Amino acid sequence: MTDTDPLVRFSGVRKTYGTFEAVKHLDLDIGRGEFVAIMGPSGCGKTTTLRMLAGLEEPTAGEITIDGKRMNEVSAHDRDTPLVWQSLALFPFLNVKENVEFGLKMRGVPKPDRHGRAMLWLERLGLKGFETRRIDQLSGGQRQRVALARSLVTEPRMLLLDEPLSALDAHLVIRMQGVLTRLQKELGITFVYVTHSQSEAFAMADRVVIMGHGEIAQIGKPQEIFRAPKNRFVAEFVGRNNILPGKTPGQEIVVAADRMQVSASDPGEGALPAEFLSEEFAGTGIICYFEGPEGVELKAQVTEDQLENLAPEPGQRFWLTWAPGAAHVMAGT
Numbered sequence: 001m002t003d004t005d006p007l008v009r010f011s012g013v014r015k016t017y018g019t020f021e022a023v024k025h026l027d028l029d030i031g032r033g034e035f036v037a038i039m040g041p042s043g044c045g046k047t048t049t050l051r052m053l054a055g056l057e058e059p060t061a062g063e064i065t066i067d068g069k070r071m072n073e074v075s076a077h078d079r080d081t082p083l084v085w086q087s088l089a090l091f092p093f094l095n096v097k098e099n100v101e102f103g104l105k106m107r108g109v110p111k112p113d114r115h116g117r118a119m120l121w122l123e124r125l126g127l128k129g130f131e132t133r134r135i136d137q138l139s140g141g142q143r144q145r146v147a148l149a150r151s152l153v154t155e156p157r158m159l160l161l162d163e164p165l166s167a168l169d170a171h172l173v174i175r176m177q178g179v180l181t182r183l184q185k186e187l188g189i190t191f192v193y194v195t196h197s198q199s200e201a202f203a204m205a206d207r208v209v210i211m212g213h214g215e216i217a218q219i220g221k222p223q224e225i226f227r228a229p230k231n232r233f234v235a236e237f238v239g240r241n242n243i244l245p246g247k248t249p250g251q252e253i254v255v256a257a258d259r260m261q262v263s264a265s266d267p268g269e270g271a272l273p274a275e276f277l278s279e280e281f282a283g284t285g286i287i288c289y290f291e292g293p294e295g296v297e298l299k300a301q302v303t304e305d306q307l308e309n310l311a312p313e314p315g316q317r318f319w320l321t322w323a324p325g326a327a328h329v330m331a332g333t
């Protein structure tokens with residue numbers, strides 16, 4: 001094994017429940033120290049994929065290796081792959097420190113050592129002073145940090161996270177995203193993070209795996225997936241994209257909403273006439289929705305100043321244009 005060999009390899013992995021194929025065929029390498037997010041709509045097989053990596057489900061076919069060793073038959077207990085998930089599963093009858101120490105106790109680490117390591121991780125996660133609190137005396141964000149400390153205290157090579165932030169308020173999600181990315185980079189641990197949230201995946205991951213119907217639809221850096229979706233499924237899932245007919249029959253192009261320009265008068269050839277429908281404030285700008293030719297929905301992101309100048313009224317006619325370089329031709333459906 002060299003450092004450049006992947007830490008994890010899924011080769012032709014399939015998982016069926018009865019006749020239902022939850023994961024059809026998965027080939028995926030995950031590098032050492034990489035932050036990979038697996039994203040996709042509900043039921044696409046992302047949790048099943050993570051559970052197979054954790055050893056909680058056995059693949060029906062194919063092979064999963066960690067560090068080059070076949071893992072298919074290795075139980076969760078005998079793997080170095082703790083899983084953090086939304087429901088946390090902290091022990092309510094143990095206090096904060098006891099929760100963090102639990103994994104070490106199970107591994108027979110002596111008491112003074114346990115104490116020192118638990119305190120170190122509580123401090124790293126900003127939980128100093130909370131050692132003797134009961135779990136029900138903590139906020140959601142604090143509980144999540146206890147869960148992380150509990151998983152990280154055993155210093156695993158890899159941490160698996162299944163929608164760990166989905167129960168938190170929006171402002172806490174942003175803070176926890178910062179905590180997670182900082183920890184991951186500092187520790188150099190591999191993170192495999194399952195989420196249905198594009199903003200979480202794109203904000204944190206080095207690479208994003210988009211899954212649909214038990215298969216990988218695209219793997220790439222967040223920007224690649226956003227700017228160059230491979231097919232309609234990815235383009236629609238990522239959102240804020242316009243999918244338009246290309247120059248040749250059957251071809252489709254994608255233009256991201258932030259690359260669409262809106263004019264109140266017809267700028268000439270190539271402009272798409274569109275009726276204004278509504279607008280939506282979206283943090284980074286304002287998304288304007290239009291109805292284009294043949295009822296197709298179109299989106300353009302504008303600034304507040306632009307919106308003020310356009311002063312669009314529902315039903316009003318506008319023209320949408322984009323620079324030639326802004327259109328990405330999709331490879332397939």
Ligand SMILES: Nc1ncnc2c1ncn2[C@@H]1O[C@H](COP(=O)(O)OP(=O)(O)OP(=O)(O)O)[C@@H](O)[C@H]1O
Nearest residue numbers: 017020022040041042043044045046047048049196
């Ligand atoms: N134990 C099981 N028995 C039968 N079917 C299952 C089982 N576990 C999962 N499935 C099915 O497999 C498919 C994939 O499930 P999975 O939990 O991996 O999806 P997911 O992408 O994580 O979805 P979500 O975002 O809703 O959690 C779903 O259709 C689900 O109903």
